[in-house]
Amino acid sequence: AQSVTQPDIHITVSEGASLELRCNYSYGATPYLFWYVQSPGQGLQLLLKYFSGDTLVQGIKGFEAEFKRSQSSFNLRKPSVHWSDAAEYFCAVGNNNAGNMLTFGGGTRLMVKP
């Protein structure tokens, strides 16, 4: 069965600092990997995805993520955080052989200090 772990429940960074949110997955083959962002009281918005090709993927809002098969990781990064990036971030893993189901991590809440 596939699973996702986001080890950091809360992260606080200063505005302008770099950011890395960790995501580790468990799945035998190459999975479909996603990062979503959720602002308070809102639905989830897709930031970026990976399922093949270049292992460094670019997303919206200046985010990027790198797929590392050897580490079973798909960490989200941003070089300079803006106050508007404060939100909850969810990593998800899926595969087309499991009913097209996505499994979500528990989420990481990002707070940005001025």
Place this chain on the structure above:
Amino acid sequence: SQTIHQWPATLVQPVGSPLSLECTVEGTSNPNLYWYRQAAGRGLQLLFYSVGIGQISSEVPQNLSASRPQDRQFILSSKKLLLSDSGFYLCAWGQGRLNYGYTFGSGTRLTVV
């Protein structure tokens, strides 16, 4: 383009009252549909999913039920709400393959009092 609508945005219901949350998708056909719940400070819990009209799979036994009366309509219901049903309910749709992930609605905040 495809859009997903979810309503109402907020709902306050007394314990023991019925519930009906509706989700509709536009601009696509035969979507996979999903209901998730977020309790306060918690992650996403998959409640139900559907791959076609009348086809509902339940992930968690509870006093909620789901129905799909039309291709692009997904309804979450309860006959009698419990306090523990409070939370943020999200509807999502996906295509037959995962290339595009899921698209989520804007959610319904349900408070059972």
